[in-house]
Amino acid sequence: MxxxxxxxxxxxxxxxxxxxxxxxxxxxxxxxxxxxxxxxxxxxxxxxxxxxxxxxxxxxxxxxxxxxxxxxxxxxxxxxxxxxxxxxxxxxxxxxxxxxxxxxxxxxxxxxxxxxxxxxxxxxxxxxxxxxxxxxxxxxxxxxxxxxxxxxxxxxxxxxxxxxxxxxxxxxxxxxxxxxxxxxxxxxxxxxxxxVDDVQPTLSEDALYAQGDLLNKALEQVQFGDFSQTHWYFLGVAGDSYDSVFSSEIQRIKSQFDTRFGTFGRSVELVNDPNTRTTLPIASRTSIQQALNRIGQQMNKESDVLFLYMASHGEPNHFELENAPIDLKQIDPKWLREALDKSGIRWRVIVVSSCYSGSFVPALQSDNTLVITASAADRSSFGCNNEADYTYFGRAFFDQAMREKSSLKDAFGDAKATVSRWETAQGFESSEPQWSLGKNMELMLPQLEKHLFPSPNNLPANNPAMLPTTASP
Known part of the structure; x- marks a missing residue:
């Protein structure tokens, strides 16, 4: 009772x-x-x-x-x-x-x-x-x-x-x-x-009609390579519009390449971001293929090199392109390899920053290619935070290591160690960034890097790495 x-x-x-x-x-x-x-x-x-x-x-x-x-x-x-x-x-x-x-x-x-x-x-x-x-x-x-x-x-x-x-x-x-x-x-x-009522994304009339001109202007300004010297060309792709970190990162890295690495007049950025639809061309399979084709036409294929950087969310064998309400086709490793081959670009440095980006390595690797990914094929990457300017890998590799090192291999090693420290401090599973270097590129890369990195005498003093803001993939 x-x-x-x-x-x-x-x-x-x-x-x-x-x-x-x-x-x-x-x-x-x-x-x-x-x-x-x-x-x-x-x-x-x-x-x-x-x-x-x-x-x-x-x-x-x-x-x-x-x-x-x-x-x-x-x-x-x-x-x-x-x-x-x-x-x-x-x-x-x-x-x-x-x-x-x-x-x-x-x-x-x-x-x-x-x-x-x-x-x-x-x-x-x-x-x-x-x-x-x-x-x-x-x-x-x-x-x-x-x-x-x-x-x-x-x-x-x-x-x-x-x-x-x-x-x-x-x-x-x-x-x-x-x-x-x-x-x-x-x-x-x-x-x-x-x-909170869902607000359906819209595409303004201004953005709709501006995009064609924006892409044409971006491609028209890509200059011919001078046959007397080696040039680096840069193509940046920000895949997702709902996380502004990708847009911020690509724009910052393009500016870094233009001012520090000499790609001004030889760089293109394709960005999915609601705030840049009337100022920058969007990232799509069509615009990526056209940008690769244009760079391939303008460069000296024997001595010039493409630096392709792509940042977005991802899944195994899947790099996400999203710019609602536009229905965009997604990028898979096979398509990206075919797009690069169609362009005729010989020397390639490809960096893919997304979760499971290591799954792109088998399709992209070749004798003339260096492939770098922010994570292994079965791992997530981190730092996709709207309040951040860079992802973890983007900050460690571009904003820190490439400002301090004079070779891509040293920059990658430094960035990999930095990302690992950050992930350990935040309690994340290690993303395990990947490096795959073709045998011809291994011989050619030291010569190409002489035209990429400034003289060691002009390098800034090392600064201690700061722990970035906590974020999720």
């Missing part, structure tokens, strides 16, 4: 019910010995739980959007079910005061857990949790989802033990509860309490 304590006063009952909620979290029947049910306590905790859930939903939405009453109604389903369970139990045990207990305990525990979620969300938004490895920080939503399931199961567990239900009845009710929770969770994602 369940012997409920009489109500004393509002504040005493409030404290007792909060403690009862903590015992419920532990699955202890002591929660039934401490709880003080009353209609005022139910209303109060119902208001607190609804308010905290609304606050958390607002924080998750980025403090934007609008209140969604349907989301609140969906949330209220669970205390309502708990109230029905209480009515059933009160009739079954002939104890009318038991009617409010399941709903009251559920609301107390839910409000307490959500308050912790709100605190963690605030700390995360303010950057106070940046020290946590991403794999731990990203598990927090799943952890709290488990706690949400447990708070419902805990009510059943405590009452079934106290009332000595048979094992099959406990199991059946818990199974039904879990099934209901799964169905509810699948539907509630579309109806949060604080909702």
């Amino acid at each position: 369940i012997d409920l304590k009489p109500s004393i006063n509002f504040w005493h009952d409030l404290k007792s019910n909060q403690i009862a909620g903590l015992w419920l979290f532990l699955g202890s029947r002591r929660s039934l010995e401490i709880v003080h049910p009353s209609i005022f306590q139910l209303i109060f905790w119902g208001a607190i739980a609804a308010g905290v859930n609304t606050l958390f939903s607002w924080m998750v939405a980025g403090q934007a959007g609008h209140f969604n009453s349907q989301g609140l109604v969906s949330y209220a389903l669970w205390p309502f079910i708990a109230l029905i369970v209480g009515i059933f139990l009160s009739q079954r045990t002939n104890n009318p005061r038991l009617m409010l207990v399941p709903a009251l305990l559920w609301l107390v525990l839910d409000a307490s857990i959500l308050l912790i979620q709100c605190l963690l969300q605030y700390l995360g938004d303010q950057g106070y949790l940046d020290f946590l490895p991403d794999r731990i920080y990203n598990t927090l939503p799943n952890l709290f989802l488990i706690l949400f399931v447990w708070q419902s199961l805990a009510v059943i567990w405590v009452f079934s033990r106290q009332l000595k239900w048979p094992w099959w009845e406990r199991g059946l009710i818990m199974f039904a509860t879990i099934c209901t929770l799964v169905v509810w969770q699948m539907s509630v994602k579309e109806q949060p309490i604080w909702k």
